[in-house]
Amino acid sequence: MATDIVGQLADSLAQTGVEEWELSYKGQGRxxxxxxxxxxxxxxxxxxxxxxxxxxxxxxxxVEAAQAIAKALQTKSQFKCCYxxxxxxxxxxxxxxxALNSLGDALVTAGARLSVLDLSDNAFGPDGVKGIERLLKSHACHTLQELKLNNCGMGIGGGKILAAALTECHKKSSALGAPLRLKVFIAGRNRLENDGARALAQAFQLMGSLEEVHMPQNGINHPGVTALATAMQHNAGLRVLNLNDNTFTKRGAIAMAQALKHLRSVQVINFGDCLVRSEGAIAIAETVSEGLPILKELNLSFGEITEEAALALAHAVKSKTHLEKLDLNGNALGVEGCEALxxxxxxxxxxxxxGSLSDDEGEPEVDDDDDDDDDEETDEEGVEEEEEEEDGEEEDDDQEDEEEEEEEEDESPGVKVSTPASAPRPPDVSSFLSFPSPDKLLKLGAKRALLIEEQVDLSDAMKxxxxxxxxxxxxxxxxQEVKTAVLDSIDGVLRKAFSSPSFxxxxxxxxLLVLLGLIKSEDKVKPVRVVPGQLEALEHVVRQDYFPRESVAVLxxxxxxxxxxxxxxxxxxxGLQTTLQGLQGGS
Known part of the structure; x- marks a missing residue:
């Protein structure tokens, strides 16, 4: 019978099962x-x-709740992952x-050996970094592989504390014969600026084990970029480098291009919105042409790149057999330059x-002098050094409000921001897919489905x-506005994917079942954080004519x-289960 076949298929898919080693209270709003x-x-x-x-x-x-949870964790010697x-x-x-000290101390007491520490989206500032300082220096973090501190408001001071803690952890673990080998570092939107980036660069160089570095939107100028470039040379296994929305200018771009010549494993480079300029882009093109054999994605969007540099990049990637996307949107090519490219x-x-060139800014009326701009940045460094830790009194209920408060503080008299205020940026599909939010989706505009289709390889089922x-x-x-935007985007993307004969x-x-954590992948794919919206949207999808009826029973x-x-x-x-049962009953 069909029911028996479906049951056998489900059993086959789940035969290896998902290891029952995780306790989750995520998204419960308690x-x-x-x-x-x-x-x-x-x-x-x-x-x-x-x-x-x-x-x-x-x-x-x-605090009291954290202390109670910490006490319970003190006996969990097999503990590995803090989400x-x-x-x-x-x-x-x-x-x-x-609160963080209590939780961290408990893990040290337990003799835990961490592999993942994720404290993203906690706007705790430099003091919050102090709350995990003891943990980071302890034996519990000698085995740490992923450190995620995205959108935490660490500031320069927090960046320095973090760098010092990682350095000490590496020294202590090395002395025991098993040095810290951090693989993934995520710290976007932390306002680290040049001094914070320099401090972390020293730690990165010491470790030499990084495979993914994500530090977008940190107000880093060419001195900090140059320091990071030097550090990256010592991380031979680097696969992903995302410095989106910092300010390279040609000096930072050239330094980064030189660093990339030492690396062979890089697959994704995201220097979008980094003002690499034409000379910097040409230097990167030279590096791409000579090396980076398995490069998959190169993003140099919104960098004031002109036609000549864009064509140099096009010729540089022609022999890259693994390349999936070249993003040069939002540059200064002009109509004829776009056509030529x-x-x-x-x-x-x-x-x-x-990628799309829909936001090209047209040919520049006057050529900017990169050296003049770089000199201005150098002059600003003296002001940067006077800026100390960013102290805040209270974390707002909304992270957006927190950031707005901090921006207002920066604009107060006597304080000069290290990077000039930029004009409103066009929608960034890559940023939305990496760190989704309703606001980012809405900002993609009416053509959001098309933009996402251009970004995602729809021939790849996992992607x-x-x-x-x-x-x-x-x-x-x-x-209703977000709901409509989500469903329209999903329908556009999946309808196109399912319409392909090869899909x-x-x-x-x-x-989907692997990513939801319902079956285990042979490739050790990590499940995502499941939230109600994903199943609610899936309930919509299974009702659509593009969704294969034979998959309803499996789901x-x-x-x-x-x-x-x-x-x-x-x-x-x-709700999804009821809908799936109803669809089977009506088939």
Whole structure:
């Protein structure tokens, strides 16, 4: 019978299962103020044998609650992964360091060996970094592989504290014969500026183990970029380098181009909105032409690059057999330059790899003198050195409000910002897919589906599934504008994907189940953080004519199984399950 076949298929897909080593409270919006409020959590931690990961994202945790959770963690010697982003909303800045200290000290006491520490989207400033300083210096972090501190407002002071802690951790672990080998470092939107970047660069150079570095939107100018470039040379395994929305100018770009000549494993370079300028772009083109054999993506958008440099880049990538995208949008090519670039790419049979040029700013009226701009930046460095740690009193309920407050502080008399205020930036699809938010999706405008289609390789089932989950993660049933934007984008992307004869619906569903944590991939693909919007959007998708009817039964089989991965979104799962059952009944 068909039911038996579906059951067998589901069993086959899930035969390896998902390891039951994680306890999750993510996205539950709990307000945990004291020991009483976390009694249930503490009990579950204490009773969880072999606990390796704890997800607390999307809740708000006070000092007493953190101390109670910490006490329960003191016996968890197998603990490895801290998924603790966005867990201090509405808390006073003074509450965060003691809460973090308690949790960190508990892991040290337990003899834990961490591999992941994620504290992103906690705007705790330099004091928050002090709250994890002891943990970072301890034996618990000698095994750390991923450190994620995106959007934490660390500032220059926090960057220096972090760099010193990582340096000490490396020295201590090296003395024991097993040096710290951090692989992933994420610290975008932290206002590290040149001094923070320089300090971290020294730590990066010492470790030499980085594979991914993401430091977008940090107000770093060419001195800081140059320091990072030097450090990157010593990280031979580097695969992804994302410095989007900092200010290179030609000196920083040339320094980075020289550094990249020493690297062979780089796959993704994102220097978009970095003002690399034509001379810097030509230097990068030379490096690409001579090396970077497995380069997949090169983003030099919004960099004031002119036609000559753009053509140099096009010729540089022609022999890159792994290349998936060259993004030169928002530069200064002009109408004729855009056409010349398209023709050059097409003549080399790589026209489909060129991203959109819809936001090209046209030929510059006057050539800017890079040296003059670089001199101005150098003059500003003296002012930067006078800027100390950014102290705040309270973290706002909304991260956006926090950032606006800090920007107002920077504009106060006597304080000079290291990078000039820029004009409103065009929508960034890459930024949205990497760090989704409703606001970013809406800013993509009416052509958002088309923009996403251009960014994502829709012939690849895994990439398509990831894109779907990124878009769906911002779904808001109560916000009609966001809801419409999400569903229109999803319909556009998936309709195009499923319309391709080479696209296999079964592969897409399999990848979706892997990313949702319902089956384990042979490639060790990490599941995403499942939120209700993803299942609510999927409920919409399965009703559409483009979605293969034969996949409905497979999805229903997995939604019917008990899964810790879906426990936090049980309501959304029930709704999806009901819809799937109804579709089968009506087929």
């Amino acid at each position: 307000k945990l103020d004291n020991a009483q409020s976390v009694e249930e959590i503490v009990k579950e931690i204490e009773e969880f044998q072999g606990l390796q990961a704890l997800r607390l994202e999307g809740n708000t945790i006070g 603790w982003s966005d867990m201090f909303t509405g808390r006073l800045r003074s509450e965060i360091p003691p 398209k023709e050059a790419m097409q003549s080399m049979k790589i026209g489909d790899l060129l 398509t599934a990831r894109a779907f989950l990124s878009i769906a993660s911002v779904y808001k049933e109560e916000n 296999q619906g079964y592969d897409f569903v399999s990848c 229903e089989a997995f939604m019917s199984r008990n899964s810790k991965a879906l426990e936090p979104v049980d309501g959304a799962r029930s």
